[in-house]
Amino acid sequence: MKLNENYLDLKESYLFSEVAKRVNAFQGENPDKSIIRLGIGDVTLPLGGEVIKAMHGAVDEMGNADTFKGYGPEQGYDFLRNAIKDHYARNGVELDADEIFVSDGAKSDTGNITDLFSKDNTVLIPDPVYPVYVDTNTMNGRNIVYINGTAENDFLPMPDKSIHADIIYICSPNNPTGACYNKAQLEEWVAYALENDAVILFDAAYESFIEDKNLPRSIFEIEGAKKCAVEFCSLSKTAGFTGTRCGYTVVPKAIKAVSANGTEMCLNKMWLRRQTTKFNGVPYIVQRAAAAVFGEEGMKEARAMIAHYKENAKIIADTMEECGVRYFGGINSPYIWFECPFGMESWEFFDFMLHKIGVVGTPGAGFGKNGNNYFRLTAFNSKENTIEAMQRFKSMFA
Ligand SMILES: *Cc1c(COP(=O)(O)O)cnc(C)c1O
Secondary structure, three states: OOOOHHHHHOOOOOHHHHHHHHHHHHHHHOOOOOOEEOOOOOOOOOOOHHHHHHHHHHHHHHOOOOOOOOOOOOOOOHHHHHHHHHHHHHOOOOOOHHHEEEEOOHHHHHHHHHHHOOOOOEEEEEEOOOOHHHHHHHHOOOEEEEEEOOHHHOOOOOOOOOOOOOEEEEEOOOOOOOOOOOHHHHHHHHHHHHHOOOEEEEEOOOHHHOOOOOOOOOHHHOOOHHHOEEEEEEOHHHHOOOOOOOEEEEOOOOOEEEOOOOOEEEHHHHHHHHHHHHOOOOOHHHHHHHHHHOOHHHHHHHHHHHHHHHHHHHHHHHHHHHHOOOEEEOOOOOEEEEEOHHHOOHHHHHHHHHHHHOEEOEEHHHHOHHHOOEEEEEOOOOHHHHHHHHHHHHHOOO
16 A cells, blocks of 8 residues: 655644644643633534524424435535525626535535646645645645735735746635735736636635625626636635535536647536535535525524624724734634734744733634734634633733
């Protein structure tokens, strides 16, 4: 047996396990200290009433011989694909239902999509960003080129025309920086992708946090994107599905490439083939729950959850203002990304903040080298805890 030695190139420890290790060690030594976690990007509000109602209904169907469901279509039930299609249409994007693939989440899909591409591709990945793109391409042994997100470009790196790329990852609104591309910027990315015969893998996991009506919520709002972009969406952050698991990926039929022997290959067909071979679909109960999110009442509930998190984001952002800390994000995103105070680097500040005020965040270094002097806080805790954490934060500057 020979193992995939690309795994040797992966970084030793996943970011959040190192965070957990340090927090557990601290809590072990200080059992009475109250710790507030503004670190991991997981939601805290329960599922909405409409979602629960739909789920209960589906559970009852599963318990009845007349309505029981066995294997479903791997790519999702029509009722959900059509609900997603209508959701896009309300946002001005026309898709065919068979361009929409329901999945167990955006993390699996952003990783699994790499199955469709040859090892011989140059992959462009922004730094800092969600670590899954780097790790999954490292597992495949692909050449990765980084583009720098820095304070100077507001953490919104733009294409460098002197570099050729085949696969381009964009996460907007970005995790961890909260930065969100505008229309003109995405137009530049689409033009660059088309010039390079490249594909954009667009992670829109946070699209529902965009409140500025002028900012695109989908890459498909950009002309030409259907020829070069795949979009990953998730109900995880939109409707609290992190533990329930449901996402969807849009693979337009217009994305094509020609093989070495001259055969035309269609990305949409390949993804269908990949999913029908390696995936057996999302549970019926979960798909019913997901469809409820796209109903009028379900949408209202999701918007209310997001409003709650955004209020926390504002509390954090206002605290940064008050403390004179330079920050990014927090408006169209649940993340606040700030420059580590006191000239510290990010793991140093992590330990400092944990020991001094018992607040846990995520060191920017975990998202790439451009995060070395930055830190991420999330809006996913309760309002009460967020206020308390920010009072403690201010005390560091007293
Ligand atoms: C949370 C997150 C996801 C994961 O979504 P799931 O659907 O829960 O797998 C994908 N991309 C980014 C950038 C995220 O932050």
